[in-house]
Amino acid sequence: MSTPGGDLDFTTLTLTDVTRSFGRRRALNRVSLHARAGETIALLGPNGASKSTLLSIIATLLAPTSGEVRYGPHEGLRAGAPLRARLGLLGHDLYVYPELSPAENLRFFAKVYGVEDVERCIADALDHAGLSHRRDDPVSGFSRGMRQRLALERALLHAPRLALLDEPFTGLDDAATHALRQRLATLRNSGCIVLITTHDLETIEGIVDRAMVLRNGIAVELPVGAGSLRQRYRASLTPLSSSR
């Protein structure tokens, strides 16, 4: 693949004291995180915990009020297009054009990312999404789950080094959930850094290496120990609940 703007790669992601305020509200408060290639990290937290804000900052869409995000030796906003070529973002909104077909959406984004052998890449992506038989139908007629599968393939089309997946299991049926779990395992094996936000803790059990919990803008690492991911997550929230 030719990287638009030149080759830039990294094997670590480091956030140091990242703070983001919206007016007087502090959404993120000195969040620090270090991730290595091949690591899958879950970002957990209740609704409104600023998980999506953190992903937007890492995706270079939002500048931190203070603190630093480094991609290997590169600083986020300064690295520009070559860095963005290595990022894949799946958002709450799906970032696909409903008037276009899956093949047209993927073709557009493949060309934007400078992917080589576009048609083979589209065929593979449609195969992964299970949408080969609907490749020329407008996306506007698709169910939420089908759109979600397409959006995921759009985000991963260019084999990013860092995949930022915001609620990737939303709307997926059992088979698609299983396929996505397998896809995440493949990403991990390929050396991709995956940051994933979700409330489906049972689904990601066993496929994430570790988890961070965001509460009131502060990130804390979920301790490794006995019990399921949900039990440990609930236990991490208890001190706050009981203190209210």
Place this chain on the structure above:
Amino acid sequence: MTFVRTIWLITRKDLLIEARSKEILFTTLFFAVSSVLVFAFGFVREGRAVEDAAAGILWIAIAFSGTLALGRAFERERQSETLRALMIAPIPRPALYLGKLLGIVLLLAAVEAIIVPLVSLMFQAPLFTHAWLTLGLLAAGTIGFAAVGTLFAAMLVRARSRDVLLPVLLYPITIPVIIAGVRGTSALLQAEVDLPMARLWLSMLVFFDVVFVTLALWTFEPVMTE
């Protein structure tokens, strides 16, 4: 990918979406034709149009329908947050701006291809006598108007009251473009055609275009970074 290819990729995608929905083309065309017809009822008496009315009405129709097109073009990018997908893509942000601008200019050109003959017919305005100058004025005026409009529409895409704010911000800034377009076209429609004056206003429009496009290219990236 080259800069020019990126621009064309964005424009082609916008035109493909428009070819599927025909939403912007039909609404802007309907609005522009309606405006011209309503004005024709007011300004044409016993088959004779009020002097200088044709130029003003033509440019009002272009400005109003252009505002409608600008709002819808970016509303489309907002609905599925595809603008965020384009902002994270490894493409130069100025190329993204120019791609959106070109798409809007081509849409407005399609609208103008209908309303210019209509204005010519309804107001008995000899718009085709000096066709190249008319074309130059329309092209330069449309680019100038769309250059500012594309920047503002992109800036306002997340604002709640964007539909109200766009014309409020756009019209004061583009008044020089509208005035130059009206005066230049008017110079071509007089009984004694004033070609030097038309060329002067065309030069002014080209100057505005250079200034507006340069400023928009310069400011697009910072204003789009949240």
